[in-house]
Amino acid sequence: MEAGTLRQILLITDGCSNQGEDPAAMAALARERGITVNVIGVVENDVIDEKGIKEIENIALSGGGVSQIVYAQQLSQTVQMVTQKAMTQTIQGVINRELKHILGESKKLEDLPPDTRGEVMEVVDELGETSKLEVLVLVDTSASMKHKLPTVKDSLLDLSLSMNARIGENRFSVFVFPGKKKDVEKLLEWTPELSALSKIFPKLTTGGITPTGPAIREALSYFNKKRSLRGLLSHDEQYYEDSM
Numbered sequence: 544m545e546a547g548t549l550r551q552i553l554l555i556t557d558g559c560s561n562q563g564e565d566p567a568a569m570a571a572l573a574r575e576r577g578i579t580v581n582v583i584g585v586v587e588n589d590v591i592d593e594k595g596i597k598e599i600e601n602i603a604l605s606g607g608g609v610s611q612i613v614y615a616q617q618l619s620q621t622v623q624m625v626t627q628k629a630m631t632q633t634i635q636g637v638i639n640r641e642l643k644h645i646l647g648e649s650k651k652l653e654d655l656p657p658d659t660r661g662e663v664m665e666v667v668d669e670l671g672e673t674s675k676l677e678v679l680v681l682v683d684t685s686a687s688m689k690h691k692l693p694t695v696k697d698s699l700l701d702l703s704l705s706m707n708a709r710i711g712e713n714r715f716s717v718f719v720f721p722g723k724k725k726d727v728e729k730l731l732e733w734t735p736e737l738s739a740l741s742k743i744f745p746k747l748t749t750g751g752i753t754p755t756g757p758a759i760r761e762a763l764s765y766f767n768k769k770r771s772l773r774g775l776l777s778h779d780e781q782y783y784e785d786s787m
């Protein structure tokens with residue numbers, strides 16, 4: 544089975560959106576386009592309300608991704624875990640589709656004999672190591688995130704180190720919301736390394752609004768621009784689509 548490109552949006556936030564489109568609807572649109580949306584809710588001193596938790600869960604559910612509420616000091620390992628879990632979930636979805644095609648609609652991975660199931664899981668692990676990975680990180684820079692941004696920066700640097708230990712190619716991009724002049728601002732172009740954030744993050748300003756929906760929409764547009772350019776140069780690349 545040929546490895547394709549696994550695409551993820553990783554949203555890091557600590558509260559409710561309060562401007563623009565419904566973020567869950569934007570996440571559903573991302574899912575339709577084969578992009579998984581994962582959400583990490585950052586908690587400090589237990590300050591996150593039920594509405595915020597519900598929104599985080601709904602965005603991830605609509606986007607076919609993973610959601611996790613975490614204390615700021617545990618953010619680093621959570622960012623890596625969510626990224627890895629979403630990769631495995633996406634690949635398993637692709638393999639389940641293949642199994643249905645080969646064995647019939649009623650068959651799933653769990654229905655296979657133990658030995659065969661073990662071999663399939665080896666394929667999942669191998670694809671997790673060799674597939675191309677693109678992660679567009681969306682960082683909430685609303686006022687309440689001000690003291691959490693250094694932790695976010697360190698977590699993303701750790702993610703870069705962890706993911707670059709894989710065999711497959713990695714590309715990361717970072718957007719923040721709200722931006723200085725617009726709802727959403729691109730902080731980092733597609734790159735295999737996140738080390739450039741060390742210089743950028745200390746200069747970030749924080750604002751009061753949380754335009755989560757527009758941020759996800761802008762992220763989708765950035766994926767589309769990149770894919771359109773790539774389509775002009777090559778017509779034979781295979782992409783994974785999330786099936787969750």
